[in-house]
Amino acid sequence: MKWVSLTISSIALAVLTGAARAQDVAAGEHVFVKCRACHQIGETARNSIGPSLNGVVGRPAGTFPGYSYSEANKSSGLTWDEATLKDYLKSPRGKVPGTKMSFPGLSSDTEIDNVIAYLKQFGPDGKKL
Numbered sequence: 018m019k020w021v022s023l024t025i026s027s028i029a030l031a032v033l034t035g036a037a038r039a040q041d042v043a044a045g046e047h048v049f050v051k052c053r054a055c056h057q058i059g060e061t062a063r064n065s066i067g068p069s070l071n072g073v074v075g076r077p078a079g080t081f082p083g084y085s086y087s088e089a090n091k092s093s094g095l096t097w098d099e100a101t102l103k104d105y106l107k108s109p110r111g112k113v114p115g116t117k118m119s120f121p122g123l124s125s126d127t128e129i130d131n132v133i134a135y136l137k138q139f140g141p142d143g144k145k146l
Contacts, residue, residue, distance in 0.1 A: 045135025048128045055120070058136065060143040067118065072141030073097050074133065078113070089115030102133050 049058070055067035062069040068084035075098065079091035093113050095101050105112040106129045108122045123129050138145050 040134030041131045042134045042138060044128075045131035045133065048123070048132040049135050051123070052120075052132070055118075058139050058143065062143050069143075070136055071139050071143040073139075074099065074102065074137045076141075087113075087115055087117040089113050090117070099133055099137075102136075103129050106132065 052067075052070075055065060056070050057063060057065055058070045062071050064081070064084045068081040068086070071081075073081075075096065078093045078095040078097060079086040090113055095105075095113070097105075101112070103126075106123050107126075109116050109118040109120060111122075123132070140146050
């Protein structure tokens with residue numbers, strides 16, 4: 018009985034800290050609508066106001082071919098892993114002062130997790146993994 022209580026306590030703590038928050042790809046696609054004004058993703062994606070986001074998760078910042086990045090982004094030394102993307106999507110200019118990205122950020126951790134799940138499914142060629 019003691020282990021049941023401990024397990025319930027552990028689950029409650031995980032939920033409260035966000036550790037148990039599941040990523041929802043479909044919800045992330047819906048959140049990505051906010052990004053579409055500047056970014057494209059998928060097999061026909063190309064650079065626009067912002068760079069294509071194909072293969073962004075795991076890519077070093079400022080390196081997508083053919084896009085004119087800010088010096089701040091190119092020299093940031095960042096790699097777009099999930100933790101870095103979470104910080105950046107919450108406050109782009111807070112994470113990379115001097116970035117050209119004018120989007121103020123997403124305030125919801127759930128939206129951020131979901132949009133990252135959506136982005137993760139696209140490889141560098143725009144095909145779903």
